[in-house]
Amino acid sequence: MTLLTVSGLRKHFPLKKDLLGRGGGTVHAVDGITFDVAQGETLGVVGESGCGKSTMARLLLRLIEPDEGLIRLEGRAVGTQMPLTEARGKMQMVFQDSFASLNPRLTVEDSIAFGPIVHGLPRAQARERARSLLARVGLEPLRFAGRYPHELSGGQRQRVNIARALALRPKIVILDEAVSALDKSIEAQVLNLLLDLKVEFGLTYVFISHDLNVVRYMSDRVIVMYLGKIAEAGPAESVFGDTRHPYTRALFSAMPSMDPDRRTQQPPLIGDPPNPIDPPPGCRFKGRCAHAEDICGRGDITLTSAGAEHRVACLMTQPGSGHSSAPGKAA
Amino acid sequence: MSAAAVDVREAASAAPAAQFAPTQGYWRSVFSRLMRDKVTVICALVILALILMAVFAPWIAPEDPLKGSVMKRLRPIGxxxxxxxxxxxxxxxLSRLIFGARLSLVMGIVPVLCALGIGGLLGITAGFHGGRVNTAIMRTVDVFYAFPSVLLAVAISGALGAGITNAILSLTIVFIPPIARVAESVTTQVRALDYVEAARASGAGNFTIIRVHILGNVMGPVFVYATSLLSVCMILAAGLSFLGLGTKPPLPEWGLMLNTLRTAIFQNPWVAALPGLMIFLVSFCFNLLSDGVRSAMDVTR
Structure with a gap:
């Protein structure tokens, strides 16, 4: 069952011009993204820094107003058919920076209870819920409820943030690099906690990360983003096993191998990601792609099916696209 | 299914949750750190003593501060x-200094309090909304900021005419811009933090977010800054009175006393210096107090 449908989501940030009229332009942070999330699954979102992952997360919660696009939650359009407050109760987010996402003046318990109180739960009940959630995320309420964020470690703070996100009993939790700032050992603990909570509360995750191993471990389906667009999307085993898009391949070959004999010798990607300010037409990746041809610069490249549920935005996978490596019509 | 599981756990954890973790509240920890800072404690006590002295002036002062005697002018100390x-x-x-504390303290504290309210409101509104609202408020504030504070206070007082109310009004206007500026910059910083976004994501409205998440984090630094303005305000108020724009004789006020006694500086320099000494003492204590509060409020240490 589809829980969340996102269609044509777009956000461009105009840049200010200086006094002489120089500069300007538009950052194409998220540029027409369409996907859906099924009830109970984990959707992984990967991509380099600056590819629009975090902007997308904030767009989903309407922390930033999208320029275009429709978000449907449980079949109802957020903002029109479903009030924003209701949507925000059903969708919650865990941020990357565990310290900045907790109010330093509030106790851990008050931070967690804030959301339910806003949604009309009596204060005492909200605190009760906060303590039971603290216990659930592995923080003994008697020891931790009255503490302030600066008295906790990074892992403990992130557990509090998870508890805070769960306090409204959401359907979907968006995890925006939620474990990226943690130590590896703590990261594993928190990931396992997330998996347990998912089963227990019947949650659906949108798991945003730049760490491919973690995404592979967590996700049922994966979206690969490049400069505000989806490069490749599909079931995790298919995207990781039968990688189609040259960008995804480059990204995956950048994963360090555990086997010293199979060390990566060549840098898989040359240069920084191109500037998202006023990108040229055609494939966004063509400047760094080994297989780029003239045809790649013409027109928009759409996500096309490449096998069951696996979609790729690359001309090489599209029969009859005009790219020399494209499969023939018969194939 | 999962909801039922939650309820069971809530019931289970409800019983032992009666007693609390023995963690200090934020303001309590600030207070305990303040108490350990001897200089700040002494300054606070001096200011408290002066305030009490001002409140109970009629009972403490040995003489009527307005009763003069032509025969006994300019007697030396002792x-x-x-x-x-x-x-x-x-x-x-002595009586005049004791009574003078009333007006001097009022004129030092009231303008800063008024400016704290108005400037804080302006600054938080500007910082929280950003964009055009911010530009409109802050550019207007900047116009006042362009003048030196003494000049501005004198100009406004001069335009409104002498008098205590007008002096307080002019000093309030002088202190609104700096407080608004500090409030705006702190609010802008706080607003960008993730916990404000998280609060918004919880479905909270602007008012609730400002009340719960912005005010507590902004008022601390702004309050400390305002404390540091108290001494400036005292001195400016005394300056206005000295220029004849604040209190009028024969009312006892330290700045005015300094002015009227200035002619006697060669006959009786120590007596003439006394009101100045009081102004110095109060502003010095307010300054040290604000420094102490500032460092006590630094949570991260």
Missing amino acids: SEGYPLGSDELGRDM
């Missing part, structure tokens, strides 16, 4: 019946 001497009209200096 003369009979005049422990701190007498002024140019033969009024008891």
Whole structure:
């Protein structure tokens, strides 16, 4: 069952011009993204820094107003058919920076209870819920409820943030690099906690990360983003096993191998990601792609099916696209 | 299914959750750190003593501060019946200094409090909304910011005419811009933090977010800054009175006393210096107090 449908989501940030009229332009942070999330699954979102992952997360919660696009939650359009407050109760987010996402003046318990109180739960009940959630995320309420964020470690703070996100009993939790700032050992603990909570509360995750191993471990389906667009999307085993898009391949070959004999010798990607300010037409990746041809610069490249549920935005996978490596019509 | 599981757990954890973790509240920890800072404690005590002195002036002062004696003018410190001497009209200096604390403290504190309210409101509104609202408020504030504070206070007082109310009004106007500026910059910083976004994501409205998440984090630094303005305000108020724009004689006020006694500086320099000494003492204590509060409020240490 589809829980969340996102269609044509777009956000461009105009840049200010200086006094002489120089500069300007538009950052194409998220540029027409369409996907859906099924009830109970984990959707992984990967991509380099600056590819629009975090902007997308904030767009989903309407922390930033999208320029275009429709978000449907449980079949109802957020903002029109479903009030924003209701949507925000059903969708919650865990941020990357565990310290900045907790109010330093509030106790851990008050931070967690804030959301339910806003949604009309009596204060005492909200605190009760906060303590039971603290216990659930592995923080003994008697020891931790009255503490302030600066008295906790990074892992403990992130557990509090998870508890805070769960306090409204959401359907979907968006995890925006939620474990990226943690130590590896703590990261594993928190990931396992997330998996347990998912089963227990019947949650659906949108798991945003730049760490491919973690995404592979967590996700049922994966979206690969490049400069505000989806490069490749599909079931995790298919995207990781039968990688189609040259960008995804480059990204995956950048994963360090555990086997010293199979060390990566060549840098898989040359240069920084191109500037998202006023990108040229055609494939966004063509400047760094080994297989780029003239045809790649013409027109928009759409996500096309490449096998069951696996979609790729690359001309090489599209029969009859005009790219020399494209499969023939018969194939 | 999962909801039922939650309820069971809630019931289970409800029983032992009666007693609390023994963690200090934020303000309590600030207070305990303040108490350990001896200089700040002494300054606070001095200011408290001066305030009490001002409140209970009629009971403490040995003489009527307005009663003069032509025969006993400009007595030196320690003369009979005049422990701190007498002024140019033969009024008891001790009584006048005690009564003077009333007006001087009021004129030092009230403008800053008023400016804290107005400037804080303006600054938080500007910082929280950003964009055009911010530009409109802050550019207007900047116009006042362009003048030196003394000049501005004198100009406004001069335009409105002499008098205590007008002096307080002009000082309030002088202190709104700096407080608004500090409030705006702190709010802008706080607003960008993830916990404000998280609060918004919880479905909270602007008012609730400002009340719960912005005010507590902004008022601390702004309050400390305002404390540091108290001494400036005291001095400016005294300056206005000195120029004849604040209180009018014969009312006792330290700045005005400094002015009227200035002619006697060669006959009786110590008596003439007394009001200045009081102004110095109060502003010095307010300054040290604000420094102490500032460092006590630094949570991260």
